[in-house]
Each structure stands twice: as structure tokens, then as C-alpha cells.
Amino acid sequence: MSMPGISMVKALNNGLRRALQDDPKVLLMGEDIGRLGGVFRVTDGLRKEFGSLRVVDTPLGEAGIVGAAIGLALRGYRPVCELQFDGFVYPAANQIISQLAKLRHRSGGAITLPVVIRIPYGGGIGSIEHHSESPEVHFAHTAGLKVVTCSSPQDAYDMIRQAVAADDPVIFLEPKRHYWSKGDVTDEPPAPLERARVTRPGTDATLIAYGPTVPVALAAADVAAGEGRSVEVVDLRSLSPLDMDTVRESVHRTGRALVAHEASLSHGFGAELAARIQQEEFHFLEAPVLRITGYDTPYPPSRIESDWLPGVDRILDALDRSMSY
Amino acid sequence: MSMPGISMVKALNNGLRRALQDDPKVLLMGEDIGRLGGVFRVTDGLRKEFGSLRVVDTPLGEAGIVGAAIGLALRGYRPVCELQFDGFVYPAANQIISQLAKLRHRSGGAITLPVVIRIPYGGGIGSIEHHSESPEVHFAHTAGLKVVTCSSPQDAYDMIRQAVAADDPVIFLEPKRHYWSKGDVTDEPPAPLERARVTRPGTDATLIAYGPTVPVALAAADVAAGEGRSVEVVDLRSLSPLDMDTVRESVHRTGRALVAHEASLSHGFGAELAARIQQEEFHFLEAPVLRITGYDTPYPPSRIESDWLPGVDRILDALDRSMSY
């Protein structure tokens, strides 16, 4: 099946449809995902197609959604939850961190919880507060969870199906500002879910991004190319586990690493990357690992969010700094 | 007032008593803190002394405790909440991360929330699951919160009073495995709450610790001294804001940095320290920043926790590695 020029929303929709078709134990649940098709229409039409027992409009309660999903998984189902926005994941923190992540381990492997938690995340779409958060570190720091994020329609289509098929709980982060970006999608066998991808090869520096910042990183690499600098862009795709092999190989070659993400700087995802890279490539780094991130403040009002977010210019400035070491 | 040889529990108790005496707006709230005096007896006797309106036994609900504390602060009170154990903080995540941390900023400074959240945390006391967690990064990553932790009775006494007096929300982490360690406590004017402390001076390497790992770090430095290595131990005390001046000054001198904490390695507190140090001291580091931490697994059953926790031997091994660069 070839799907030319479809949006990430449509790619996710197609991926979920395939998952529902492929396995009768898959079901979707969340606030407004049924009749409405989700506030971003990711589940559009699926309730009609698969019925209200498999595409479930839930009561308004995030702990309930994740807690009930755990129970469904204990009964042999593969629930795919939608939490409506990044900022509304915290009421479910207890169920995610203390229950979902730990139950398999606690049971010595007797319990398998193939639960996917989809979260539209990140800023840049002019939203109101609590609708532009980047909570990835809370999950990446929690043993027992997989955390992944897509940056293109093709990855969205492949990765959501891989996440549903995975036997571990997966936090599936959808960069909402790229929901409407289009791309061709095919049914080729995808790369493993845990694998990072070198999206643009380069030799002078490695620019690591994921989810919302991947297109930004590619744009920055474009400009840098015009300035005579060859930037390699790595799209992490999987935040946990982290594909350090791909990162290491790249930084080893370029000697320079930069990380771009929207979450606040302090204890953001870049911290772990920097910590690992400086340790594993100590003798090969020509400059410190630099981070281009959101600031250590709450996410700002939308009229000034574009300055707050790590953009092309801030990445290029950091590249200058890196190259000047 | 001089308090010779008192435990950290007693020091906290005395500090809270002083805080209650000094300001009628201070009140304590939490599960079992009244009649029982808290499961660790930190609030022992305070209900009797100050009454049940100021030392409040609350219903069983962590969101309720923090949410109600916010409301009390909006009315001009200075609530000090106890969350019974580290593992039970997650039901309050929404109130802490989306409300407590953000309200002042959202209101443009009109709202002040002098709320303290005390959390006995960390492992090493043979506890059952959910009673040995180290959730500090979740808070340190959240703009708007202060996060501090004490490692001695004197600091416990000083820092709890400073936390109560602070006008920002403070997550106050109490290393429960040192609750019964004793030390002399005096009423001298304390150092600022945000300041790290060089607990033991040294010249060969900087070993950074906080809360539960400080005594472990000091023990390791002792052994290292016997082996002819001079290790400087820095007790961070404040995790957010982070006193980078003290850290930088030390690492600049020694050229080597190690971090020890109980939380899991990936995205643990050491990641941010490593990221900053490698950036700010790039030219002066003689070895990569190394981390000695809990592993990327759930906290283990207590019979094997001591191997899982970063101990003296693991620190010394890391020191060997650092020195061999």
C-alpha cells in the first residue's frame, strides 16, 4: 500500500487502523477519541469502523485511562490510550510510573503489559497553557517504559504499529506541530523501533534531535551547508532505550555534538546525551556537547513562544560556538 | 540553643517547632503527622503543642494534600506538607508540576506560594517497594520549584527553617537512611539555602554527592586518602537552583569530577551535572565526569538493595577509572 503525500495525523490514523485490523485484542481509549475522532482527528472514523467497544470514549480522568488500560492488559488486551495533551499526563503519573512501568518486573515476568500511551506533545502551534509541554524526561528516567517519538508521516505510520506490537509499555510522543506536515508513506518493512536514524549525513558536527526538533535541525543543517559546514543530523526516534551506537558512531567521526529539544534545559533530555557522549567519546570530542533547548521557565504565552523555542538561529549560534573550540 | 548529639529526626522536629513558633501562619499537614507524630516521628509532639488546626492529620490523598496546601497559601498560610514516602508522591504530580510550580509565574508575581513539601526519600533501610525511591529529577526539571536535601542534623535543622521561610515552593527531600544519624546542632546563622558546601577539601578529584550519598562519599574519600588520593567532597544541598559556582571552582582545581546518587543512572541528577561540567570546564577536565548511581531498573527487593545502591567500593572503582585517564 502506498500513501502519497499524507499528513502525520493521517499516517497515525492509518497505522492505528492497521493495528486494529491485525489484532482483535487491540483497542483504543481516551477522551473524545470516538465520536469526535480525537481533538486532532488521529482516531477519525475508527469508532465507526470498529465500534464503541474497541474505540472507547472514556470518562474524564487520566489516572482512570491508564489504570484501566493496565487492567485490560492484565486480561489480555493491547490498549492504546490517548492522553489529550502533554500537560494532562500528570494526573496519570502514579499509574504510569509506579504501576505500568513496574508490574512486569514485580511479577518476575509473569505479567506483560503491552500498553501504548499516545501523547500529542510539544509547542509551536499557538496553544494555550498546558498544551505545549515536553514531559519526555519523566518517562525516560523511569525504568520499564519505552519512550519513542516520530518526526515524519512514514515514521508515524511505522512506529505506531511497532509500538502497538511491542510487549512493553510504550510512551508514544507525537510532535503536534508536525501533525499536518505531509510526506509519502509506504508499507516497506521498517527499521527496528529502538533504532536512531541518521537523517542527513555530515562530517563537521553531529546535531541530535527528536520529534518536534528534527525538521528544525534539518533546516539548520541546510543553512549551515550554505555556510560551508557539513552537519550530520541524527533523529533519535527512541528516547528509551537510547540508541547510543548510532550517536557514538556519528560523534566519533565528527568530534562535535549538539542536542536540540523543546523541554527545559536543566535535566532535559540533552543532559543525558551530553553525559554519555562526554564519557564515551572523551578523547575524540573537539568541543563540549552543547544544548539548544527551552529555557528553565514555564512554557511562555504563545505570542512569544517562537523566541522561547530552540529555532534555526539558536542552533546555528551554538554550531558557531562548537566550531570555535 | 545548643543541641548536642541529636538525630536528624530530632533536628527536623526542632526546626519545625521553631518554624511553628516563629510564624503563626505556618502549619503542618499530612497523613499520620498528628497523633502518631509521623511514621518517622519527625512531627512528634507538635500536634499536642500547637493543636490540630496547625498540625493537621489529613485524609489519605496526596493530590489533596498539595492542592489544599496551595489553597491555604493563597489565603496567606505557609503550609508544610509531609508526603509519607517517596513512592507516594506521584498522585500529587499534577498539583506539584502543573499548579504549585507555575502559579506564581502565571499570575505575573501576584501569587506567592510558600509551600514546603517534605518527602522522606531514598533507600537503604530495608523497606518494602515504593518506600525507597529517589524522585528528585522530576522536581529539579520543573521550573518554579526549589529542591533541597540535607545530609546532617545541623543542615536538617537549618534548612527546614530556611525552606519554611522561603517564598517559593520547596521540595524538601529527607534522606531517610540518615534519619537516625546523630550530630551536634547549634543555632549559628546558617549558610544560604541555595549554597553547596565543600564538606571535605581535596586536590585530586571532586566527588559530588547530596542527601543520602554524602556520608557514603565521605567514607569513600576516607578510604581513598588511605590510598594516597585526595578527594574533595561537595555536598550540593540545593538541587534546584544548582550552585554551579561551588562545583565549577572545585572541578576547575581538581580536573576530575564524579557524581554519586541513588536514582537511576539515565536522566538522573548526575546527567545534568556532567553536561554542565563538561561544557564549562571542557579544557580543564582530565577525565570524563563519571556517575556512580542506581541502575536503570526498578528499585530492588531489600535483601539485595545494598549491592544495587552506589556504595564505597563502586565509588572507589570509579575513582580508579577517573584517575587512570
Add this chain to the structure above:
Amino acid sequence: MPRKPPTPTADARRSDGPIQFLTPEGALESDSRLGLPARLDLPALYRDMALVRRLDTEAIALQRQGELGLWPSLRGQEAAQVGAAHALSAQDMVFPTYREHGVAWCRGLDPVSLLGLFRGTTLGGWNPYENRFQLYTLVIGAQTLHAVGYAMGLVRDDAIGSGDDSRDTAVLVFLGDGALSEGETNEAFVWAAAQNLPVVFFCQNNQWAISAPYSVQSRVPVAQRASGFGFPGVRVDGNDVLACLAATGDALARARSGGGPTLIEAVTYRVNAHTTADDAGRYRPASVTDEWIAKDPLERLRRHLTASGAVDEEFFAGIERREHELADHLRTGCRSLPVPGPASSFEHTYTTMPAELGHQLAGHLEFVASGQENGATR
């Protein structure tokens, strides 16, 4: 297959239905379950409902023109909000959700300040102490616990039960029908009940939580929830401004006197989509909405006022003039809301800016001053 629970009995007989004083036809009747307040300023109630509706209409227009990013319309809920707000004493504290523009208006907020949040120029927009009206809360249910804590403060301040009307204080917290399903809301009920706190929970059951009809949340009326916690629940016609006023007044008085919490369910309807970003056509038939429009809260009071001869044509004309002024004020005010400066995100994160954040701010200001921006400028 799930068996259907017995559907809650429809309000067949009047005495089972929500408390109502003003029929959709504009007749004023009594209700054996509740008395009307002695002094009633019906023209003022109408005026506020009309102005609040205009405020809402104008904000929707501003959103369509691209001046606001989003607007949650209160249309249909004017009686619930204005009725509840008119029952407040000056010293009472209000905790709203994001839809209480009508309450804000009655509390005396400059309505322009409501727009900043939706225009993206602020995260707050007003000082919550000035009009004793807290900031909007978008995280469903979170404010109910703040209300409870505030009420605990009132108890400790001896601000209830003194008998002094200018001193005794209560908390009025708003929530939606969907919010009844959040754990935090129920914890608020636990605390309010166990400690007998002076807090009134005012739930506008507008039948919908975005696309979810109330049946997704519950099979019994909202007001019944309170019985499970051991405090009174009251069900009123939310399109009857007098019922909303009377029930809220009664509950607030009880709270102020030390009589504890109440849950009020105002049965009403969200006439517009959830927000301007929502498309209600995807999940509900227009016919139901039309039925509710026939029960319009303004219309019934207008009928009553006209029929009773309490007001004349000039009264309505005067309101229309004020509506125009209000609309002008909103349009002008909205466009001149200041865009926050680059330092503003950094300010007020803490009472004193930490050194590290100061460095970030300095770097940011330099970046902005250099004329660079998010996109590629070189």
C-alpha cells in the same frame, strides 16, 4: 456486552425535577424546596446576562478575526453564572474554570483582562486578589482542591460562623460535569465533607465534556454525587437565573455560618461548540441544541420583565447601548493588549531569579537583540 443500567428517572413530576422559579415562558412560580431571596434586582440580573452574552459574542468574533487563538463560549450558561455570582459577598473567594466569563464580569473584572490568556499574551491576566476571583484553571478539577485549601484557611482565620455579614466568608468554586470524573475533584469532596468546610461547589452541567455526553461520565445526576460524601447536593434549572441565585445564596449562607459544603448542579446546556476550535457537528445533532435554545435564559427573564411591567423599552435600549460600548472596549482593548517582552518568561518563575536563570535570560536577551529569531535569518 454491558447491560444498560436503569436510566435515571426523567423529571416527570415537577418536584423531582431541578428547582425552578422562572419557567421558559417567563412565569414566576414558587418551589416548595427553596425560597426566593427577599431582595431581588431582576433588571440587574437581566442586564448582566445580556452584557455577558455580548462579551461572549464579541470574543468569538475576535477569534474569527484571528485576534484570539481560542475562545470557550459560555452561551447558554449566562443564567447559571450570573445567578451564582449575584449570590456572592464581596469577601467571598471565587475559583473558576476557564468558562466563567460571566462570573468574572459580575466580580468586576475588566473583561479585556479575560482575553490575554486566549490571545496568547499572558498566562493569567488579572490579580486574583483584587476582585477575589482566582485565575482560570485549565487542568480539569485542579481548582477544586485549591478552593478546599482556601476554605481551610477561612476556618483557621475564624472567618466563618461569627454572624457578622461583612466578615463571614465562603468559597465558591466552579466545575463542569466532566470534572466530576477527575480524582482530584472527588478528593476535594472528601476534604470538604470530612472537615465541614465553607465551600460551595457549583457545577454547570452543560451536558457535554467536549464531545462526551454526560452519560459517559455518570448514570445519575451530578447533584447526587454529594450524597456519597455526606453533604447536600442541590439540582437547579441552570437556565433560570433566579433558581441559580437562590440555591447559591442558600448554600453560601450555610457555608459562611459554619454549616459546611454544598454541591449545586445547574442543569444547563453548552449551546456553542466546546471552544472555537471544536466542531460540535461531529458528535451531536443540531436538533437537541435547538431544543435548548428554546429554553434560553435571557429570553425567559426578558419575557417576565416585560410582562410584569417592571421595565420599559428604554431599559432594553439602555442595555443595548452598554453592549455596544462593551464590544468597542473589547475590540480596542484586545488589540492593544501588550505583547510580553522577551524577559517576561523568566520573571516570576521564582521570587528571586536564580543565577543560572539569569545567565539564560542574558543570553536570550542578547539573542533577541541581535535581531535573530526562531526561523533562519542568515
Add this chain to the structure above:
Amino acid sequence: MPRKPPTPTADARRSDGPIQFLTPEGALESDSRLGLPARLDLPALYRDMALVRRLDTEAIALQRQGELGLWPSLRGQEAAQVGAAHALSAQDMVFPTYREHGVAWCRGLDPVSLLGLFRGTTLGGWNPYENRFQLYTLVIGAQTLHAVGYAMGLVRDDAIGSGDDSRDTAVLVFLGDGALSEGETNEAFVWAAAQNLPVVFFCQNNQWAISAPYSVQSRVPVAQRASGFGFPGVRVDGNDVLACLAATGDALARARSGGGPTLIEAVTYRVNAHTTADDAGRYRPASVTDEWIAKDPLERLRRHLTASGAVDEEFFAGIERREHELADHLRTGCRSLPVPGPASSFEHTYTTMPAELGHQLAGHLEFVASGQENGATR
């Protein structure tokens, strides 16, 4: 000062009180509100209560000897647990808290497996599918939502309402009186009610949540909570094994047939401290505990069995022998619980160990093999 809410009416008249069949004196009476099951194995109920009490006593002893880190005693709650468990069908699924040793016993778990969690050798201890008894949950309230989700699965599996006794399935989830205050528990009520799920919430109101008396949580009985969500709440004498059995049987049957959820409140008492680490003397007078000991659940059934002549001396002697065997089994079993190997923390964190975790494991194994340990060995 907070005004005191009206205290819930004491169970003055029998018909207001908890459902009871067996009086503390051992008399068997009927209760107009509920029928007794047709077939009752009273000796088996007594036997299980006696053995479960012995299990508990022995575990406390093991804790005193340092073999367990902690033990939450069920003493006083034997009737509630054994009664509820005897109402289960094989296919029903149980979600316990951390105190349901009696239910575990009746489900056929090897009681030694209960000890690992408290000895610190495991985080689980049994396969939750084998006896259809899930792992203990220490985070108050969390398991109620798992139960609800499992019940959603039953609905989707068409495992209710078929009329086939070996097929229709329900979920029985345990919780304490303190757990009623957690938001998650109330969300579970919301879901169970709105979707009419086959789940029975069995609350052992043992009057205490550690040091908090029930009045800290609520001013009305536990069972009343259900009415706020629109499903039945039943209050039974939790020290009457027959009342617990009958009410649970009734509720489970309703759930299996598609009749939806029930909340059962078993009014009982935590005779011992919260756990062996707790000191109840700090917060409650021994006299109240003594009153409850007089209502001992075992004693009243023993009286009834003896008086009715249903059993002879040999019956009790036989139980005593089994108690000794059980105690021996626990002592031996406890001491021989395997200490997990160094790799065990790393295993089962994921279905397949990620490469990075594999590196950490390799390093850890090397560290342990080198004979080093947490303390300083050099």
C-alpha cells in the same frame, strides 16, 4: 472554628445497622435485607479463619525474629476476608491490597509466597494468573482501576450475562477505608458505574488508616459512597463471616449476570497495629480494641458450631494440627526463600533487555564477582 457535622446515626435499630446473621454470641438470625446462601459449609469457613489467623500470628513471630522486615496483620479481619473469598468462583479475578492474606489463602496460594515481599526477597511472589489472585498493591487505591480495566475486558470477552456459571466472571477488588479518599479509587467508581462493569469493591472498614480514625476521611459510612455514583452500597458486619459471604455472593452474582458494580463495606476492626513497624498505642486507647476483641469473628462461629452440634472436639483438634503444620511450613519456607541473584534486578524490566541495560548488568556482575560490596572492602 470548624462546626462539627452531624454525626452519622449510630446503628441504634437493627435494620439501620450492618447486615448481620451471626451475633457475637453465636446465634444465627435472619436479616430481612439479604438471604443466606442455600449451601453453607460452616466448618470450612471456621477452618479457614482459624488457619488464616495462625498464618498471621506466625508471620508476626517471624517478623519479631528478624526473618521478615515487616508484616501487616489481618487480625480481626478474618471473617471479612474468608467470607468474601468463599463467595468467589474459580474464574473470578481478585485484586488485593497488602493485607489480604486470608483471601490469598482461600485462593489456594502457598502462604510462603506471601512472605517474600515482606522478607525483601521479591517484589511480587506469585504468578497472578495461577490462582487468579493479583499481586499485592501497596500504593493505596491503585488496584481499583486495574480491577475496573479487567472488568472492561470481561465485558469485551462476553464473559458476563451468559447464564453459564462456569463462564460468567466477575472481579473482586479489596480496599481499605482510607483508600476511599484517594482520587484513583473514586475514578474507579466513576468508570464502574458509567459502564456498569462486573466489579465488586470490597472495603474492609477496619476503622483505621494507620493512625487516622475513619472520621478523618469521612462523616458518613463507607457504603454510602456508592450512592453518589449511582450503584448499590451494602453495609455488613465484617466480623460475621456469613454476612460477608452472603453479601459478596449476592454482589458477585449480580456482577456476573451483567447487573453492574457493588460497594460492600465490611465493618470490622484492625486489632493489631497497622504493621509490625507501627505503634498503635500512640493514637488509640486499648479499651476500644478490647471491645472489638469481644466481637471476635472466630469466636462467634466457634460458639455457633459448638452449640449447634455441627462439629465435635475432634474437628477443632484437627484444625489445631493443621495450624501446627502450617506454622512449620511457614517457618521453614520463610527461611529458605531464595535470595535473588545479582542479575535479578535487571531481568524482566523489559521483555528483552536493552543493550545499555545489558552493559550495566555486565558491570554489576563483575563488581559482585570481584567480591566487593556496598561497604568499603579495601
